[in-house]
Amino acid sequence: MSIKYFKDLLPNGLRLVTVETPHLHSAMVSVYVRVGSRHETRANNGVSHALEHLFFRGSARYPDTVAMNARVESVGGNLNGITSRDLSYYFTPAHPDGVGVALDVLGDLLTRPTLTRLELEKEIILEEMLDEVDEHGRDVDVENLSKSQRFGDHPLGLKIAGTLKSVRALKLSQVKDHYRKHYVAGNMVVAVAGKVSRAAMIKQATKAFAHVKSGTAVSEDPPPPPPKGPRLDFVRDEQSQTSFRLSFPTVPEVHRDFHALSALRRVLDDGLSSRLPFNVVEKRGLAYSVGATIEAFHDAGSFEIDGAAAPAKVADTVREILRTVDTLRAGKISLEEMRRARVRYRMAVESQQDFPGDLLGWFAGEELFRPPKSFATRCREVEGLKIADLVRVAKLYFRPERLLVVAVGPKECERSLRRAVTAWG
Numbered sequence: 001m002s003i004k005y006f007k008d009l010l011p012n013g014l015r016l017v018t019v020e021t022p023h024l025h026s027a028m029v030s031v032y033v034r035v036g037s038r039h040e041t042r043a044n045n046g047v048s049h050a051l052e053h054l055f056f057r058g059s060a061r062y063p064d065t066v067a068m069n070a071r072v073e074s075v076g077g078n079l080n081g082i083t084s085r086d087l088s089y090y091f092t093p094a095h096p097d098g099v100g101v102a103l104d105v106l107g108d109l110l111t112r113p114t115l116t117r118l119e120l121e122k123e124i125i126l127e128e129m130l131d132e133v134d135e136h137g138r139d140v141d142v143e144n145l146s147k148s149q150r151f152g153d154h155p156l157g158l159k160i161a162g163t164l165k166s167v168r169a170l171k172l173s174q175v176k177d178h179y180r181k182h183y184v185a186g187n188m189v190v191a192v193a194g195k196v197s198r199a200a201m202i203k204q205a206t207k208a209f210a211h212v213k214s215g216t217a218v219s220e221d222p223p224p225p226p227p228k229g230p231r232l233d234f235v236r237d238e239q240s241q242t243s244f245r246l247s248f249p250t251v252p253e254v255h256r257d258f259h260a261l262s263a264l265r266r267v268l269d270d271g272l273s274s275r276l277p278f279n280v281v282e283k284r285g286l287a288y289s290v291g292a293t294i295e296a297f298h299d300a301g302s303f304e305i306d307g308a309a310a311p312a313k314v315a316d317t318v319r320e321i322l323r324t325v326d327t328l329r330a331g332k333i334s335l336e337e338m339r340r341a342r343v344r345y346r347m348a349v350e351s352q353q354d355f356p357g358d359l360l361g362w363f364a365g366e367e368l369f370r371p372p373k374s375f376a377t378r379c380r381e382v383e384g385l386k387i388a389d390l391v392r393v394a395k396l397y398f399r400p401e402r403l404l405v406v407a408v409g410p411k412e413c414e415r416s417l418r419r420a421v422t423a424w425g
Contacts, residue, residue, distance in 0.1 A: 003353055003375075005363055006198045010206050013185035013214060017364040018201045019193035021356065027194025028356035029077075029102040030091040031110055034218055034368045035182035037158045038085045038297075043169075046125070046162015047178045049083040050170060053121045055090070056081065060112035061104075068105060075101045083160055085147070086220075086297050087368055091357070096195040100204045103192070107208030110183060118172050126168070129161050137164055140237050142245040142306065145406040149233050150247060150302065154224050184215025191364030193356035217368075223300045229403040232421045234414045242314040242409025242417070246305040246321060248402050253296040254370065259345075259381050260389040261294060261303060261397065266341040267333060267390070268292045268305075268324065273340075275324050276305070286317040298369040303397065311409055315416035318405070322424045328394040331387075338387050346382050349375065400425030 004020040036048050056079065062068035072079050075098020081090040090110060094102040132141040139145060144159050151157035161167070190209060192201050226249035251257050269276045269292035276290045290307035309317040352358035353375065366372035405421050407414075 003359070004198075007367065008198070008202055010202070010209070012209070012212055014205070014209055014212055015189045015367060016202060016205050017189060017191040017360070017367055018196065018198045019191070019356070019359045019363055020196060020198060021193055021353075021359065022195055024195055024354075024356060025096070026356060027094050027096045027099050027192065027196055028091060028360055029094055029099055029106060030089055030191045030357075030360045030364060031106055032087055032089045032189045032191065032364050032368050033183060034086070034187045035088050035178075036083055036085045037160045037162075038155045038220055039182065039218060040155060040158055040178075042158070042166065044174045044178065045158050045166040046160075047170060047174055048088055049161050050118070050121060050125060050167070051175060051179055052081045052083045052088055052090075053125060054115050054118065054175065055109045055113050057117050057121065058114040059109040060114070061108045063114060068109065072102055072105050074098070077102050079105070085156055085160060087365065089365070091360075093356070094194075099192055099194065099196055099201070100208075103190070103204050103208040107205075107211075110188075111209060111211040111213075113179070115172070115175060115179070118170070118175060122167055122170060125161060126164065129164065129167070132159070132161070133164065134237055138235065138237075140235055140408045142243050142406050142408060145233060145235065145408070146245045146247050146304070146404070149231070149404055149406055150226055150249060151223055152227070154221065156223055156297070156300070180213070181215075182218060183213070185212050186214075186216040187218055188212070189364045189367045191360045193359040220299070223297075226402065227404065228401055230400045230405070230421050230424055231403070232405045232407065232418050234417065235406075235408045236411045236414065237408050238410050239408065240310075241308040242311050242407055242413055243308040244306070244314065244318065244405060244407040244417075246318070247404045248303040248397050249404070250294070250301040250303050250397050251296075252299055252301050254298075255301070257393045257396070258296065258301070260385060260393040261301075263338075263341045263345055263382075263385050264328060264390050264394060265292050265294055265303065266344055267328065267337050270341065270344055275327070276321065279324050280307070280317060280320050284320060286313050286320055290317070290321065311413035314407070314409065314413050315420040318417060318420045322420075325394075325398050328390070329398050331391040333387050333390055335387070338385070338390070342382060342385055346379055349378050349382065
């Protein structure tokens, strides 16, 4: 394999991950920070996301945002940032010859931000949030609703962008306090992947992040146990379709059951031949689309099935999804399904080696929480899966008492949907 992975500790305590990929002709520069809505309270909810916005308003060396972006774009880049529940990251692609420029700009905007124009940025954020709420300000986003249902008052249940109330009340002093606590050397990972050299990256990153403040990694309170199911939380909203999510609390990615759950996800939803698209959409025409995903934090996980259906069909849609899940619990998994899931799973793992951004997510994103596994280790774990492993985890996690459902739609479908959920099992 032509990929070489290195982790170095810079003199100021900052971790640097370099992934040399001489076979590729592009590069990606990222900075991962262990901060998100999980590290907030109801009083400052949304501050991590607000900080992400403010970084791009200017820094000591680049107070003009147009000049800042033009500098990165001159080497083929495009500055961006994302805030999630447990981390934030900032990134730009770049031509391999321009990686030093990308590091320089990201280093300055994250270690010497001006943090100005908060009131203007709050207005922009409030506009972004409008698609998550109805005309009365109630949350109608199934992602937010499902996390609130699962985690309750724990910070993992907070909205990433915050609430209308918390964002409007956010003060610059709260933003600066949050910045000083979390944007420190021990809580960040700088990463580069592409046609680059480790020695050059050490030199360039050391210079670009010379102003980072010292500090250690943050820690989080463990999540609470999930509520007992089957449970439906329904939000009445006059829409042409009812959107929904079925969640089964599971395990974090490091757990021994994670790979079997991931293979189950592929049996359910990985192409038109898999069970959910075929049974729900192609065979019965109950919904336009359904999809299964797994979300894993470093200490919690969730197996999620999302969809939307006409109000008159949503109860039947959920019944069919649960009937399909029942076939897995009953051990009805064929050798061909197992082989196909294993092949596609391994292909997804191996294909990440073709993209600098995926490489950084693998090696640097994980580095925030734990030492990353090698590609060879991950592939061996996938290849070792058997049908019995999938059946065992299906029986363990797909149980009525673990079923959590949220739905948003008109009131006339609530009763039938509630019957479908509570009758399962």
